Amino acid sequence: MTEVEHLPVPARRGGARSPWGERSVAAVGALLALFLALPVVALVGRAVLDGSLAVSVTSRVVLDALVLSVVTTAVSLALTVAFGLPLAFVLARRSFPGKGWLEAVIDLPIVLPPSVAGLALLIVFGRRGVLAGPLDVLGIAIPFTTVAVVLAQTFVSAPFFIRSARTGIASVDRDLEDAARADGASERQLFRSITVPLASSALAAGLVMTWARSLGEFGATIMFAGNVEGRTRTLPLVVYSEFQEGNLDASIAAAAILVLAAFGVLVAVRVFRWSRVFDARGIG
Amino acid sequence: MPRTGPATLAVAWLATLLACVCACAPAGGPSTASSAPAGAANLTIYGAASLKSAIDQAKTAWETGHPGSKLTIATDSSAALETQIEQGAPADVFLSADTTNPKKLVDKGLAAAPVTSFAGNQLTVIVPSANPAGIETPADLARPGIKVIAAGDAVPITKYAGQLVANLARQSGYPADFVAAYSANIASKEDNVKAVVAKIELGEGDAGIVYVTDAKASTKVATIDVPAGANVPAAYAGVVVKASPNPAAAEAFLDWFAGPDGRAILASFGFLPPP
Numbered sequence: 001m002t003e004v005e006h007l008p009v010p011a012r013r014g015g016a017r018s019p020w021g022e023r024s025v026a027a028v029g030a031l032l033a034l035f036l037a038l039p040v041v042a043l044v045g046r047a048v049l050d051g052s053l054a055v056s057v058t059s060r061v062v063l064d065a066l067v068l069s070v071v072t073t074a075v076s077l078a079l080t081v082a083f084g085l086p087l088a089f090v091l092a093r094r095s096f097p098g099k100g101w102l103e104a105v106i107d108l109p110i111v112l113p114p115s116v117a118g119l120a121l122l123i124v125f126g127r128r129g130v131l132a133g134p135l136d137v138l139g140i141a142i143p144f145t146t147v148a149v150v151l152a153q154t155f156v157s158a159p160f161f162i163r164s165a166r167t168g169i170a171s172v173d174r175d176l177e178d179a180a181r182a183d184g185a186s187e188r189q190l191f192r193s194i195t196v197p198l199a200s201s202a203l204a205a206g207l208v209m210t211w212a213r214s215l216g217e218f219g220a221t222i223m224f225a226g227n228v229e230g231r232t233r234t235l236p237l238v239v240y241s242e243f244q245e246g247n248l249d250a251s252i253a254a255a256a257i258l259v260l261a262a263f264g265v266l267v268a269v270r271v272f273r274w275s276r277v278f279d280a281r282g283i284g
Numbered sequence: 285m286p287r288t289g290p291a292t293l294a295v296a297w298l299a300t301l302l303a304c305v306c307a308c309a310p311a312g313g314p315s316t317a318s319s320a321p322a323g324a325a326n327l328t329i330y331g332a333a334s335l336k337s338a339i340d341q342a343k344t345a346w347e348t349g350h351p352g353s354k355l356t357i358a359t360d361s362s363a364a365l366e367t368q369i370e371q372g373a374p375a376d377v378f379l380s381a382d383t384t385n386p387k388k389l390v391d392k393g394l395a396a397a398p399v400t401s402f403a404g405n406q407l408t409v410i411v412p413s414a415n416p417a418g419i420e421t422p423a424d425l426a427r428p429g430i431k432v433i434a435a436g437d438a439v440p441i442t443k444y445a446g447q448l449v450a451n452l453a454r455q456s457g458y459p460a461d462f463v464a465a466y467s468a469n470i471a472s473k474e475d476n477v478k479a480v481v482a483k484i485e486l487g488e489g490d491a492g493i494v495y496v497t498d499a500k501a502s503t504k505v506a507t508i509d510v511p512a513g514a515n516v517p518a519a520y521a522g523v524v525v526k527a528s529p530n531p532a533a534a535e536a537f538l539d540w541f542a543g544p545d546g547r548a549i550l551a552s553f554g555f556l557p558p559p
Contacts, residue, residue: 248486
């Protein structure tokens with residue numbers, strides 16, 4: 001984790017840099033930084049300054065969507081941890097034939113367009129989908145329900161947690177586990193008291209990235225879960241729907257909430273990264 | 285190495301899964317009326333985008349008249365809603381801006397006949413209030429450089445607009461290539477008619493063909509009158525979805541909406557009786 005910091009800094013080549021060259025490099029870079037920052041700042045600025053954030057945050061449409069987003073992302077996060085942690089453990093600790101392929105498949109949702117994810121979910125869970133027969137027998141209808149929202153979020157976001165958790169668990173020193181095992185700790189105790197705490201910052205960073213991806217999920221949700229207020233219309237869908245109906249203020253308010261949440265996540269990830277470096281030094 | 289039994293683990297995870305599914309079920313799920321008192325059913329109404337305001341008011345009126353009932357409303361283009369119902373969306377009633385989409389559901393065995401007509405509508409041309417492109421007559425829609433906002437090919441308004449443009453082309457004073465020139469001016473194909481109105485309200489487009497009711501509902505657009513002889517009557521119709529867990533309540537709602545009470549609400553938003 002800390003090797004990177006000890007790499008030797010390349011020596012400066014005297015005379016190769018002119019002040020003009022450095023300034024133009026900085027100016028070109030600043031253009032892109034401005035391009036990235038301006039739309040987001042303008043959006044939040046407008047939401048705050050014209051009061052639409054304050055007004056719309058208390059509107060029923062935005063509140064309903066906020067509650068739905070919080071509930072569905074909490075459930076999809078719980079599912080991701082319940083199933084993702086064992087999967088990450090296996091991927092970190094075992095080698096088996098086809099592991100590389102499995103890892104590639106698990107990572108696929110990260111690079112797939114969300115609309116493709118939504119369509120694929122519909123092809124499996126839809127009325128005429130692959131699982132239509134058994135689901136029908138059980139009387140379970142998934143598409144265009146809140147359950148579909150959770151599945152869409154889990155599908156697109158779980159790979160972020162699995163990746164992070166796999167790396168975190170793999171970085172735990174096996175000697176520590178062996179020592180605890182020698183002292184008579186059970187595998188369950190080992191996992192709870194050694195592996196998870198030592199991987200905790202990677203797990204936490206994975207959790208917040210996964211949650212953020214769920215919260216921002218749009219394409220798979222609108223394809224697979226539709227867009228019904230109070231049932232499947234999460235915050236990103238409010239941004240779209242309100243804009244489609246010409247209610248720009250409500251759209252901007254919902255968008256501002258999402259920007260603030262996303263920014264909070266990035267800050268949280270930085271804090272976790274910093275604490276991980278700190279942990280590593282403390283142990284080392 | 286010794287491990288916790290895989291069976292124990294699997295049971296624990298499955299329990300978590302079940303708990304999660306149950307936790308999110310009350311937030312939505314299919315509109316079963318299992319927990320509602322008898323006669324007070326929860327219904328999900330899928331309606332054409334142009335009906336949004338009328339359905340919202342109908343929801344209030346219906347819920348007042350049927351204590352304990354709750355209507356969930358979803359509006360989008362009739363074509364999109366028809367596709368969603370085909371794919372298993374839990375709708376009880378489908379209110380379409382045409383007769384084609386409800387008939388499709390009946391033909392596929394997904395909705396019960398008959399298809400009930402409940403309203404009519406007419407078309408008009410809208411421009412932003414400031415009318416930056418200076419559009420005076422529908423003929424200007426074909427002027428080079430005009431940005432026309434239209435809807436997607438399967439959206440009902442597109443079919444009606446196509447008929448209107450064809451009718452206009454036959455009027456005196458319209459150029460021979462009116463249809464082609466209009467098509468060439470289409471800058472965007474929106475998901476539904478409300479999105480067309482929104483783009484004109486925002487000034488992102490110069491003109492669009494929408495329903496008379498949409499034009500009436502907006503304070504940010506001006507209308508350009510269409511010659512009466514060229515206008516196209518739009519027929520709105522609804523069906524009860526066969527998969528509805530409450531077919532009787534769904535039918536009662538559709539009958540009510542197509543009856544005098546529903547007609548009065550529809551008329552207050554400028555809808556006409558069915559053609």
